Amino acid sequence: MINTAGPRHPLPVITQPAVCCSPLIGRILDGAAAERLASALKALAEPTRLRLISLVAAHDGAEACVCDLTDPVGLSQPTVSHHMKVLVDAGLLEREQRGKWAYYRLVPGALNALADQLATGIGR
Amino acid sequence: MINTAGPRHPLPVITQPAVCCSPLIGRILDGAAAERLASALKALAEPTRLRLISLVAAHDGAEACVCDLTDPVGLSQPTVSHHMKVLVDAGLLEREQRGKWAYYRLVPGALNALADQLATGIGR
DNA sequence: ATCATGCATCGACAACTGTCAATGCTTGTG
DNA sequence: CACAAGCATTGACAGTTGTCGATGCATGAT
Incomplete structure (x- = not known):
């Protein structure tokens, strides 16, 4: 038997503080x-991509090209290119071609929006 | 040839506003x-688990047992149990056995900590 | 003690993902 | 034009992951 209505089981009156107002909390996704x-x-839940984001942000001018990233990350150029594409597709990085180089920057506010x-609003 | 020092390439003097101070930004992971x-x-980057978290938070008393979740999520009981374990192991949910039922609650502040x-501090 | 119920664990399988070497495309240079 | 450099794409492969049915383990009721 499945209980669809809620805990109609031994419930020692646990009334949580009214904590609310996030896409996860307060309404059902x-x-x-x-x-x-x-x-x-x-897109974020991958160690290499987290490091790439942090490397891009820490780089001069807050931008970096692939050749700046392969060494610090210790992976092949195709692999780095692949990760950068994932991050761009996720809207976290933006790509700009300048000459032979492709420069990547953080999309302003993207990380904040995700966070x-x-x-939003939980316990604050 | 690999450029480890930074963009020594055509750089049209892009001086970004000083945006900093997150685990991702400001220092290299x-x-x-x-x-x-x-x-x-x-642990969070999975649609079913996001829904489970939101269902738990929206449930009476901000807690729910597995039998409350299988139906709304439309998956088998073992699958739901598996997802709940992942969320508990990640420190996002806490589990309490009460009689025959296992009640799951949000770990207070866990989502905020992740966010x-x-x-933290980006553009604010 | 026996049985039913709620949940976890196991084994299996398909789908997805991170990685690389090889290759192709584009841009700047001799 | 030919060549080199930076990057993307392709194909392949191992490892991970989401899902289920079957089974096992507790707990509470009869």
Whole structure:
């Protein structure tokens, strides 16, 4: 038997403080919203990509090209290119071709937007 | 040839505003830190788990047992149990056995902590 | 003690993902 | 034009992951 109404089981009156107001808290995520948030998070949920983001942000002018990143990350150029594409597709990085080089920058506010989606208003 | 020093290429004097101060921005993530952050994010980067978190938070008393979740999520009980374990292991949910039921709650502040790690201080 | 219920674990399988070497494309240079 | 350099794309492969049915383990009720 499945209980769809809620805990109608031994419930020692646990009344949590009214904690609310995030995409995750306060309302129930439908499938589509969950898919979108998840795919954005998937782009971040990878050690190499986290390091790439941090390397780009820490680089001179807050931008970097692939040849600046392969060495610090210790991976092949195709692999780095692949990760950069994932981050661009996720809207976290932007790419600009300048001569032979492709420069990558953080999309301003993108990380913040993601962070807000995770926790806006929770316990603040 | 690899350019490890930075863009010594055609650089049209792009001086970004001083945007800083997050685990991702402002300092470079080492491998270990990247691994830890990534594994926490991996737990979240899945549509079903996002929905489970939101369902738990929206449930009466901000807690729910597995039998409350299988139906809304439309997956088998073993699959839901598996996802809940992933979320508990990631420190996002806590589990309490009460009689025959296992109740899951949000770990207070866990989502916020993750969100802060993503974007603390960026552009604020 | 026996049985039913709620949940976890196991084994299996398909789908996805990170990685590389090889190759192709584009831009700047001799 | 030919060549080199930077980057993207392709194909391949191993490792990971989401899912399920079957099974096992507790707990509470009869």
